[in-house]
Amino acid sequence: MTVTEQVSEQQARQVAEQARESQWRQPSFGKELFLGRLRLDLVHPHPSGSAEVARRGEAFLDKLRDFCESQIDAAVIERDAQIPDKVVRGLKELGAFGMKIATDYGGVGLSQVYYNKALALVGSVHPSLGALLSAHQSIGVPQPINMFGTEEQKRTWLPRCTQEISAFLLTEPDVGSDPARLHATATPDGDDYVLNGVKLWTTNGVIADLLVVMAQVPRSEGHRGGISAFVVEADAPGIVVENRNAFMGLRGIENGLTRLTNVRVPGANRIGREGDGLRIALSTLNVGRLSLPAVCTGAMKWCLKIAREWSRERVQWGRPLGEHEAVAGKVAFIAATTYGLEAMLDLASELADAGQTDIRIEAALAKLYGSEMAWLAADELVQIRGGRGFETAESLAARGERGVPAEQVLRDLRINRIFEGSTEIMHLMIAREAVDAHLSVAGDIIDPQADTRRKVKAAAKAGKFYARWLPTLATGKGQLPTSFTEFGPLAAHLRYVERASRRLARSTFYGMSRWQGRLEHKQRFLARIVDIGAELFAMTAACVRAQRDRADHTAVELADAFCRQARVRAEQRFDQLWHNCDDADLTLARGVLDDRYTWLEEGILDPSIEGPWIAQEGGVGKSDVHRSIR
Numbered sequence: 001m002t003v004t005e006q007v008s009e010q011q012a013r014q015v016a017e018q019a020r021e022s023q024w025r026q027p028s029f030g031k032e033l034f035l036g037r038l039r040l041d042l043v044h045p046h047p048s049g050s051a052e053v054a055r056r057g058e059a060f061l062d063k064l065r066d067f068c069e070s071q072i073d074a075a076v077i078e079r080d081a082q083i084p085d086k087v088v089r090g091l092k093e094l095g096a097f098g099m100k101i102a103t104d105y106g107g108v109g110l111s112q113v114y115y116n117k118a119l120a121l122v123g124s125v126h127p128s129l130g131a132l133l134s135a136h137q138s139i140g141v142p143q144p145i146n147m148f149g150t151e152e153q154k155r156t157w158l159p160r161c162t163q164e165i166s167a168f169l170l171t172e173p174d175v176g177s178d179p180a181r182l183h184a185t186a187t188p189d190g191d192d193y194v195l196n197g198v199k200l201w202t203t204n205g206v207i208a209d210l211l212v213v214m215a216q217v218p219r220s221e222g223h224r225g226g227i228s229a230f231v232v233e234a235d236a237p238g239i240v241v242e243n244r245n246a247f248m249g250l251r252g253i254e255n256g257l258t259r260l261t262n263v264r265v266p267g268a269n270r271i272g273r274e275g276d277g278l279r280i281a282l283s284t285l286n287v288g289r290l291s292l293p294a295v296c297t298g299a300m301k302w303c304l305k306i307a308r309e310w311s312r313e314r315v316q317w318g319r320p321l322g323e324h325e326a327v328a329g330k331v332a333f334i335a336a337t338t339y340g341l342e343a344m345l346d347l348a349s350e351l352a353d354a355g356q357t358d359i360r361i362e363a364a365l366a367k368l369y370g371s372e373m374a375w376l377a378a379d380e381l382v383q384i385r386g387g388r389g390f391e392t393a394e395s396l397a398a399r400g401e402r403g404v405p406a407e408q409v410l411r412d413l414r415i416n417r418i419f420e421g422s423t424e425i426m427h428l429m430i431a432r433e434a435v436d437a438h439l440s441v442a443g444d445i446i447d448p449q450a451d452t453r454r455k456v457k458a459a460a461k462a463g464k465f466y467a468r469w470l471p472t473l474a475t476g477k478g479q480l481p482t483s484f485t486e487f488g489p490l491a492a493h494l495r496y497v498e499r500a501s502r503r504l505a506r507s508t509f510y511g512m513s514r515w516q517g518r519l520e521h522k523q524r525f526l527a528r529i530v531d532i533g534a535e536l537f538a539m540t541a542a543c544v545r546a547q548r549d550r551a552d553h554t555a556v557e558l559a560d561a562f563c564r565q566a567r568v569r570a571e572q573r574f575d576q577l578w579h580n581c582d583d584a585d586l587t588l589a590r591g592v593l594d595d596r597y598t599w600l601e602e603g604i605l606d607p608s609i610e611g612p613w614i615a616q617e618g619g620v621g622k623s624d625v626h627r628s629i630r
């Protein structure tokens with residue numbers, strides 16, 4: 001048994017807890033929402049960047065659009081499972097690798113809002129392009145260096161990052177959602193570190209020039225140790241990319257299995273302090289996560305376009321498809337959700353640009369919601385397209401029809417629910433942030449490690465907090481028919497959000513009182529709490545955005561439709577908080593894992609290729625497939 005296999009649940013949680021940003025230095029709309037307080041003042045009027053930011057952003061988008069239209073053939077990327085080198089070079093020349101890098105360091109200096117728009121645009125051409133650019137800028141070298149690097153590190157790396165490609169190396173064969181198991185090591189040696197380990201699924205790894213590598217520094221004299229982040233030259237001796245991985249979607253990404261053997265890295269390449277690696281990764285993602293819903297928004301806009309055109313064109317049973325109620329419901333879902341998701345994304349991104357609030361919850365909600373909703377929308381599109389939805393674009397075109405890549409988009413979107421925080425982990429992470437106020441006053445009461453003195457102190461503190469807080473959940477503006485009237489036809493939706501936010505806080509409190517320390521294991525309860533929060537944030541964003549654009553009544557119509565749908569989903573979740581079969585399912589799952597029902601699997605063959613479930617040390621030992629596109 002290796003050392004990492006012995007990591008207990010408690011240790012895993014401790015590592016995650018230490019990595020999270022414990023302070024709330026700025027107000028947070030999301031945090032308040034989960035506490036039953038609709039702080040509309042934090043998001044309304046809708047924040048917006050300066051005219052200069054918009055001018056620069058629009059100018060860049062124009063260039064990018066021209067390039068995408070004239071130089072990129074999405075079908076070629078899909079057919080060859082590769083983005084042609086000339087496209088990568090063209091994107092470099094355009095500045096697309098430095099979109100998010102400040103002009104002081106040679107970048108384009110786009111705001112978060114325009115960076116998102118650019119990702120949505122390129123991602124709509126082929127999602128692999130969105131992955132290429134966002135893996136480099138949202139999690140690769142630029143973002144952590146920008147946030148945590150010294151001025152010298154910024155001057156060294158950021159200008160290079162405008163023209164070179166970077167990748168982020170955290171995952172290992174045995175390390176997915178649980179970084180406490182991290183096995184790669186960085187052993188201090190004089191002024192250097194010597195890195196060893198195997199990193200799995202490194203997006204851009206096959207063509208990267210620079211890497212951010214997460215590795216454990218052993219604790220020793222003069223070294224506090226812990227998981228640390230390093231910038232590493234991808235062609236350093238000892239680095240071998242042993243496999244180019246292939247997936248159900250994102251066929252154009254250059255994703256590798258990277259082995260590091262005695263790779264010498266100067267101490268000056270460490271980002272932040274020893275032991276800060278995960279905190280850096282998580283803080284980077286607090287904003288970096290917005291790129292994923294941006295790509296999802298682009299995909300949803302495309303789904304909407306195809307759903308509209310096709311549902312009008314195709315006639316069956318005497319009517320265009322879109323006039324059959326079953327299909328109309330799908331078209332309405334795609335249209336309303338595209339509006340809601342874009343509203344959520346824009347609001348979170350404008351807040352990120354304004355820098356006045358803590359947006360960790362809003363960005364995480366946008367990632368969670370965007371990845372789930374875009375997947376549903378693409379699935380509905382495939383259904384609306386019928387048999388053609390299942391057929392590849394190439395095949396459709398070969399027999400003389402429009403080559404609509406609906407099945408490809410569905411495949412490409414699937415990964416968004418897994419990477420940069422899987423849906424299950426996002427639920428837990430957001431729930432942790434949502435209950436932070438409770439844990440900070442009452443955490444010691446339920447902490448088995450806390451002694452009696454700490455528990456008594458916590459009880460007194462909690463008593464005071466809840467005596468003030470609980471009465472605020474009883475009544476609010478949402479009960480007054482005259483509140484939010486400046487929102488016209490959308491006022492009723494904001495009143496609902498206000499009432500539902502208090503109900504959500506009451507439900508959370510009830511869950512905490514009922515299960516106390518066991519609440520963290522009630523994952524499906526927590527997931528529903530978070531999903532309701534996501535709907536409420538999305539509804540707020542839709543109303544605030546429509547209010548900004550109220551001169552255009554179609555925006556109000558979309559916001560209204562979105563809120564109606566979101567409200568139905570939120571109500572279902574509220575109901576499921578207390579009416580569910582979670583306990584029975586848990587029992588059943590245990591029975592399945594205990595081989596109680598293996599007879600049910602009889603009568604089939606398993607076509608899997610033989611091999612271990614998890615290859616020890618990565619396992620393949622092939623020659624280097626790394627190449628540079630300079």
Ligand SMILES: Cc1cc2nc3c(=O)[nH]c(=O)nc-3n(C[C@H](O)[C@H](O)[C@H](O)COP(=O)(O)OP(=O)(O)OC[C@H]3O[C@@H](n4cnc5c(N)ncnc54)[C@H](O)[C@@H]3O)c2cc1C
Pocket residue numbers: 135167168169170171175176177178200201202203204247250255415418419420421422423424425523
């Ligand atoms: C195409 C692709 C690109 C990627 N790019 C990168 C990259 O550039 N850099 C990088 O470092 N990594 C990358 N990854 C890795 C990706 O981030 C991981 O796949 C992800 O973190 C999940 O880890 P895992 O696959 O090992 O799943 P696991 O952690 O094994 O989880 C399996 C399932 O169990 C669930 N689960 C796990 N723990 C819990 C829990 N405590 N409670 C409830 N449910 C749980 C998960 O949600 C998931 O559904 C990429 C992966 C892919 C497929």
